[in-house]
Amino acid sequence: xxxxxxxIYDLTADILKTEYKYDVKNSLELSSLIEYPPSPDLGxxxxxxxxxxxxxxxxxxxxxxxxxxxxxxHLLNKSPFTNIKARGPxxxxxxxxxxxxxxxxxxxxxxxxxxxxxxxKRERVMIEFSQPNTHKGFHVGHLRNVALGxxxxxxxxxxxxxVIGANYIGDIGSHxxxxxxxxxxxxxxxxxENHRGEWLGEMYTNAVSKLEASNGQEKINFKAELSQLxxxxxxxxxxxxQDWETTREWSMEDxxxxxxxxxxxFDHFFYESEVDEEGRKIVIExxxxxxxxxxxxxxxxxxxxxxxxxxxxxxxxxxxLYSTKDLALARKKFDKFEVERSIYVVxxxxxxxxxxxxxxxxxxxxxxxxxCFHLPYALVVLPEGKMSxxxxxxxxxxxLRKEIVxxxxxxxxxxxxxxxxxxxxxxxxxxxxxxxxxxxxxxxxSNKNIVFSMDEWLxxxxxxxxxxxxxxxxxxxxxxxxxxxxxxxxxxxxxxxxNEKKLLRQMLDFNKTVFNAAELFRPSLLAxxxxxxxxxxxxxxxxxxxxxxxxxxxxxxxLLLFHCVAETLQQGLNLLGISPPERM
RNA sequence: GCGGGUGUAGCUCAACUGGAUAGAGCAUCAGACUUCGGAUCUGAGGGCUGAGGGUUCGAAUCCUUCCACCCGCGCCA
Numbered sequence: 198x199x200x201x202x203x204x205i206y207d208l209t210a211d212i213l214k215t216e217y218k219y220d221v222k223n224s225l226e227l228s229s230l231i232e233y234p235p236s237p238d239l240g241x242x243x244x245x246x247x248x249x250x251x252x253x254x255x256x257x258x259x260x261x262x263x264x265x266x267x268x269x270x271h272l273l274n275k276s277p278f279t280n281i282k283a284r285g286p287x288x289x290x291x292x293x294x295x296x297x298x299x300x301x302x303x304x305x306x307x308x309x310x311x312x313x314x315x316x317x318k319r320e321r322v323m324i325e326f327s328q329p330n331t332h333k334g335f336h337v338g339h340l341r342n343v344a345l346g347x348x349x350x351x352x353x354x355x356x357x358x359x360v361i362g363a364n365y366i367g368d369i370g371s372h373x374x375x376x377x378x379x380x381x382x383x384x385x386x387x388x389x390e391n392h393r394g395e396w397l398g399e400m401y402t403n404a405v406s407k408l409e410a411s412n413g414q415e416k417i418n419f420k421a422e423l424s425q426l427x428x429x430x431x432x433x434x435x436x437x438x439q440d441w442e443t444t445r446e447w448s449m450e451d452x453x454x455x456x457x458x459x460x461x462x463f464d465h466f467f468y469e470s471e472v473d474e475e476g477r478k479i480v481i482e483x484x485x486x487x488x489x490x491x492x493x494x495x496x497x498x499x500x501x502x503x504x505x506x507x508x509x510x511x512x513x514x515x516x517x518l519y520s521t522k523d524l525a526l527a528r529k530k531f532d533k534f535e536v537e538r539s540i541y542v543v544x545x546x547x548x549x550x551x552x553x554x555x556x557x558x559x560x561x562x563x564x565x566x567x568x569c570f571h572l573p574y575a576l577v578v579l580p581e582g583k584m585s586x587x588x589x590x591x592x593x594x595x596x597l598r599k600e601i602v603x604x605x606x607x608x609x610x611x612x613x614x615x616x617x618x619x620x621x622x623x624x625x626x627x628x629x630x631x632x633x634x635x636x637x638x639x640x641x642x643s644n645k646n647i648v649f650s651m652d653e654w655l656x657x658x659x660x661x662x663x664x665x666x667x668x669x670x671x672x673x674x675x676x677x678x679x680x681x682x683x684x685x686x687x688x689x690x691x692x693x694x695x696n697e698k699k700l701l702r703q704m705l706d707f708n709k710t711v712f713n714a715a716e717l718f719r720p721s722l723l724a725x726x727x728x729x730x731x732x733x734x735x736x737x738x739x740x741x742x743x744x745x746x747x748x749x750x751x752x753x754x755x756l757l758l759f760h761c762v763a764e765t766l767q768q769g770l771n772l773l774g775i776s777p778p779e780r781m
Numbered sequence: 782g783c784g785g786g787u788g789u790a791g792c793u794c795a796a797c798u799g800g801a802u803a804g805a806g807c808a809u810c811a812g813a814c815u816u817c818g819g820a821u822c823u824g825a826g827g828g829c830u831g832a833g834g835g836u837u838c839g840a841a842u843c844c845u846u847c848c849a850c851c852c853g854c855g856c857c858a
Contacts, residue, residue: 232800233797235800235801236801236802239801243800245801247838247839256838257838286800287800287801328858330858367858370857370858371857372857372858493855494856497855507855508855509855509856511856514856516856518857519858544852545785545786545852545853546852546853546858547858548784548785548786548852549784549785549853549854550853550858573785575851575852576851576852578851583851583852608820609820629820640794640795641793641794641795642794642795644786645786645787645794646787648793653807656806656807657820658820659806659807659820660793660794660806661820663820664806664820664821666820667821670818671817671818671821674817675817677817679817706797709797710797721795722797725795725805728805728806735821736822736823738822739813739814739821739822739823742817743817745817759817780818781820
């Protein structure tokens with residue numbers, strides 16, 4: 198609740214109590230009612246009066262208009278409100294833009310505003326995301342997960358949480374056996390110099406088609422070979438183990454380079470290979486203790502009570518499953534990292550799986566299981582359907598990066614080629630490309646598929662990441678052109694244009710938006726707010742010039758305003774994982 | 782079959798979780814500025830919110846019955 202909402206609460210709660218004998222139980226009751234009128238012409242805050250109607254035996258319209266007349270006297274002496282007006286069942290409050298400005302601009306100018314939320318110490322939360330498989334290509338679908346997880350880490354951190362960003366590399370399992378099997382027995386190519394992880398992805402796809410094309414005795418032989426290969430990797434003392442280590446590192450090299458380009462960092466890397474053995478022990482022990490049971494040669498847990506069916510934990514050939522390793526991983530998170538809250542950013546097709554994992558952990562006696570949360574997100578699909586590494590019909594990350602960087606450099610940065618160093622050209626195109634990619638992944642709600650079309654991702658107009666960083670660059674450009682020093686010592690009452698007021702209002706709500714983005718696991722809320730904010734800036738840019746301001750005083754006020762807009766935009770973009778360039 | 786998700790303008794998406802006239806971008810058409818950076822701004826047209834029923838002061842939002850598409854449902858991850 199900001200000071201304006203607080204003022205509305207104080208005024209109305211008092212009148213409701215003294216004049217209507219309506220006892221407002223707590224501040225939440227009123228403050229959660231306070232909302233925004235659909236148009237700024239109506240006011241800045243609104244109190245809907247429906248809920249008082251029943252107890253007061255009056256129509257909401259009457260209540261609103263009675264409150265209006267009773268509150269008029271508060272418009273005088275030092276009130277932040279310039280107007281209190283009933284309209285139908287709503288009581289609308291208008292705040293002067295100078296009150297907004299005085300409240301928010303000094304705080305942003307000195308940097309305190311962005312530190313305030315993180316002063317509150319909250320619990321330790323681990324956010325697990327990305328989880329790429331080695332020996333497979335990194336495609337645009339993986340990018341959505343990375344953008345989402347990374348942004349959530351930043352947003353949680355901003356809000357004061359003790360955040361551990363974790364990756365969980367899928368470096369073991371049957372897909373790897375297939376890849377290595379093909380590499381050993383069928384491949385004739387030499388690995389390339391660069392992007393060898395990506396090349397392994399091709400080998401994996403080849404393996405899948407080879408296996409699918411086989412039948413009869415050949416198929417049986419292939420399966421036996423795969424099973425043996427998997428066992429040999431497990432046993433660690435065969436030649437294939439060396440191959441596994443080498444090729445795994447090829448993939449990791451690719452991943453590290455991608456994360457660095459994307460400006461994504463992890464506090465910890467888990468590997469499936471490190472929890473594999475432990476998982477097996479947990480399951481076997483659980484079977485002895487009677488928590489788990491044998492069924493058709495395999496081990497699992499009966500979750501019928503929870504309505505989750507039978508959950509497989511160990512294959513009948515003794516090899517581990519995804520679920521086996523998830524149990525060991527969770528235990529590690531609880532015991533070693535003392536995680537209080539555990540968030541898994543994983544595709545929505547695994548919703549049932551995680552319900553089963555969490556239920557199993559609970560059966561095993563882990564109280565933390567209640568604070569495990571699967572954050573599902575929908576797929577990135579192609580117009581013709583789902584992407585699949587198995588089939589090889591994927592848009593690789595490297596392809597998107599190449600096309601988007603080339604498009605930015607050839608269409609927009611060409612004009613700077615003579616004056617800028619190649620380093621700046623490179624860095625700027627990288628920053629714009631990252632903005633375009635991450636914003637594109639984040640501005641949409643995570644439960645909706647993204648239909649990927651390369652042409653759309655090369656667009657740099659309208660509701661795009663490019664638009665946001667362009668707005669940022671233009672503001673900073675003003676700062677460079679005006680020979681004035683930004684100062685908070687200005688006349689705030691001069692910022693009275695409706696467009697200027699909108700900007701002030703958005704800045705005032707910034708922290709609340711970031712808070713909601715964390716609590717609802719929705720960076721999209723922040724992304725949308727920043728787009729509106731940038732749009733309002735562009736409008737203000739066209740209507741409220743700094744350079745051509747009528748007076749020097751107005752010039753100084755607007756300079757401060759725009760400076761604060763830039764600071765807020767930069768903060769917000771950073772929380773989306775975007776670091777805007779200073780010029781472009 | 783059961784469970785989950787989605788369905789809103791020609792297309793891609795919003796709608797502060799039940800509130801005022803359902804909003805943006807793209808596309809289409811018409812405009813602005815001898816530009817604090819045109820990767821911009823202003824305006825116009827475009828809607829039975831998949832369909833029916835219900836709940837209440839009030840529904841895109843909640844309940845219900847259908848329809849369409851997507852994803853899960855024991856040895857993949």
